[in-house]
Amino acid sequence: MKLQHHIKSTLGWCLSIGIKLLRVVPFTTITVQITTLASQIFLLLAFFLPLKVIILLGSEKIPNYFPSAFQALKKNHLIVSLSVAAAVCYVLYLLSELLIAYCCRQGARTLLLRSAKLNIIENQEKIAAYAYSRFTRAMAGALFFSISAVVLLIIYPKLLAIILGYTALITLLCVITYNLSPVIQVQFQRNHGNILNALSATGFLLSFFCLVADFLYFPHQRIFHAVIAVLVMRQALQRLTGMVQDVVSLRMQHRQINAMFFQSQPLLEQRQNNHQLECLLSPSSREAWVEKLMDQAGIDTQNGLKISWHQIDAVDVYAFHITILGNEKPQEYLAKLFGNNIATLAEQERLLFQYQPHLPSLEWLGHYLLQGIDCHLFRLDGHKKLIRRQIGDGVVAISEQLLYCEPASELILRFSRTRPYLEQRLDRGMIEPLRFVCSTPEEAEKVERLLDSFELIIKKLCALPRQIVSLDITSEALLISASQQYHLSHWSNWRIEAVGSNWPVIEKERFYKAIEIARSSRPSLVNTTTADIVLSAFMYSFERFLLRKDYPAAFKLLDDILAATEAEKPLELRQESAQ
Structure with a gap:
């Protein structure tokens, strides 16, 4: 599926989840939104105010670009006031986080009770609270980014235009790159967190350099607005990145979340597809890969061969009894294919045969790779299953x-x-x-x-x-x-x-x-x-x-x-x- 289709389906899913939360637990969800915004503002102030204190400590008087209300205060009184305000903001941030955690637990519990289902998974309430928390935080992140955009529009519209332009351009490039190659798709899926963080940092640096260039070559009266704009910009990009990461993480578990929160949706586990393995297991393609395997092992198959299923009783291990026909006594072999999700078990078996002789085992002929699938080959001559x-x-x-x-x-x-x-x-x-x-x-x-x-x-x-x-x-x-x-x-x-x-x-x-x-x-x-x-x-x-x-x-x-x-x-x- 192309990336734009993933984005479209994810946005639709997020909309349905958001409507569900606002309909079932409106007060809790709105409380979490407001508290999360307050938490982010408190955190922003807790880091912003110490910066102002350091500036004051390094200057002889209150700088002119400080707000006029600050100019009426004594320098030492202003330093103490800002320091106390920073500490209070951090305490309020911690209290907000505790309130968010409590509301998320209550909201998830209400959703589970409203769905009126049996326990679907272990630790269901804890997982539901985690999903509810991440989704509401993602909603709050989107709201924070929107408010930040409005603030930038008022105090520094050029910077907002740069951020929005960069975001649109990077999104387009990611869509094009993702759709070009399956290899790139795998890298996106495995490392989306690192990629998003790198893009966010790049966007911040690019916007910062543009801001510096703007102040160097064009006159500006209010440097204080630039300081606020930089802090708001950094926080907005971080919230946007966090929102996308939360949504991607939740989307990967959407079957469980749908089953927990929606009455009409049972838990449907997605079967893991391994197209290479399924192709090898198909009766129509068995002879081709068996001939290739035997050729790699140096075994002649010109006189023909017979292939039959051999039950092993091991999860995701598939075995075949191979008989090589010939003028003399037919030769029998056992080929075992290991699924990609148990490649470690294949390596364990290989390691044992590599170092340990004299095991009560079939004669091991070697390890081979067939379309990326681990295959172990054994000599089976004369061996039968037990009664x-x-x-x-x-x-x-x-x-x-x-x-x-x-x-x-x-x-x-x-x-x-x-x-x-x-x-x-x-x-x-x-x-x-x-x-x-x-x-x-x-x-x-x-x-x-x-x-x-x-x-x-x-x-x-x-x-x-x-x-x-x-x-x-x-x-x-x-x-x-x-x-x-x-x-x-x-x-x-x-x-x-x-x-x-x-x-x-x-x-x-x-x-x-x-x-x-x-x-x-x-x-x-x-x-x-x-x-x-x-x-x-x-x-x-x-x-x-x-x-x-x-x-x-x-x-x-x-x-x-x-x-x-x-x-x-x-x-x-x-x-x-x-x-």
């Missing part, structure tokens, strides 16, 4: 292989700089609510024992070696090879935690066996006790239950957590806890 009875074994098998795998030092370093570990996320405040849901003294006693052992648990978790944890172990992502080896097809959401984390705790016996096998293959586990690794697994599950407020499930883990914690306690600590 229902294999899923449990598959989850345990992946957990076992991750337990055996020593994380790369580069991954540990990067993760530690980015996210907290389990022991850093845990705190006593998470456990305290368990006290309130205890039904028996025995349950309360277990919670107290856990709290007493909290520092020891944290110490044990800190001392454990690390392991990679995958949060993408789902029935759709689990695959089994022809040799009955379990692998995972998706690795975008991974963490690094204390070894043992994310193990399915119901599989205790297999866990003990896996720990012994891991100890023989990972030197870092040689001096690590089994009880500490088991403690890590239970604390990881314990945290997840607490975050979900599933306190009964968390209670069920207390016996195992306390047993693992106290298994390696020094003798004196065990005796103290028993007492």
Whole structure:
């Protein structure tokens, strides 16, 4: 859409919102307008009067261009009076801002009550008050600019003509530039605030230079009018810029605002369009981009290929099963396309494969860009999805292989700089609510024992070696090879935690066996006790239950957590806890 069409539709939307506010909450809206204008005038005076005081301090007498009413006063009395007036204006400005905030909350609450709707979004009243505040401030900004224009018309019409001419010219140039190129449109949309501030500052400097030139080459009697004109001009341009920024910001949320303030408009969320991705997903264009992908990967497709959908169960990730036909056994590949809004997840998966070998994963063939879309290519030969009875074994098998795998030092370093570990996320405040849901003294006693052992648990978790944890172990992502080896097809959401984390705790016996096998293959586990690794697994599950407020499930883990914690306690600590 061209910029002039955006401006036209935005002006119409602002008009409808303004009529709605004046019709539903007229007194509040008018009060906010008047108070906002008063606030801006007080602020202007609070900065203008100290300037006059500085001029007086630097002169021997009251300058002749000061108003005649000031000439009758003594210089020191005038300095004190202007200083006190500046302080009073600033206090009145602060009081005006408090009144504006109160009126905005009341006005938004009235609008929400009048619309008589269910809660549409979280923190609806706060968001409505914010929207009401910004819109009324934008209205006040427009009114302030209009009044400033009238003042300039009276005291300095030449300056007003320069400002209006500059504003019209810049608006025309912005419209033409915006309509020329999609690249420029993106820059306008992303950096409209910086662009508007730069244009406002440029307009002020241009007008100021014109004013200076006017005074240099043409005679003027009233320099005091020029000082007032400069201050009014600066404030007017700032209010105009603020008004446009407020309107643009509100327009970007117009669906939510319409739904909150208008009875007849439900909340209609705009679907994010990604034309490049939609083009790649289209059946009519799949073969073309798959051939291009395979050509980039150095895979021959002359004998033909077959493409079918492969469900991943990950949001905004789209996968395809690609079979390359040939005289011998067909070759199978998996191509995953990542939406632009989850490019970070694509980078996380790419980073993991770059630094970490020996993962229970499909063979990764590389990362490619297709029309700006991230694509990861894997070799899929012989892999099939699991049937229902294999899923449990598959989850345990992946957990076992991750337990055996020593994380790369580069991954540990990067993760530690980015996210907290389990022991850093845990705190006593998470456990305290368990006290309130205890039904028996025995349950309360277990919670107290856990709290007493909290520092020891944290110490044990800190001392454990690390392991990679995958949060993408789902029935759709689990695959089994022809040799009955379990692998995972998706690795975008991974963490690094204390070894043992994310193990399915119901599989205790297999866990003990896996720990012994891991100890023989990972030197870092040689001096690590089994009880500490088991403690890590239970604390990881314990945290997840607490975050979900599933306190009964968390209670069920207390016996195992306390047993693992106290298994390696020094003798004196065990005796103290028993007492």
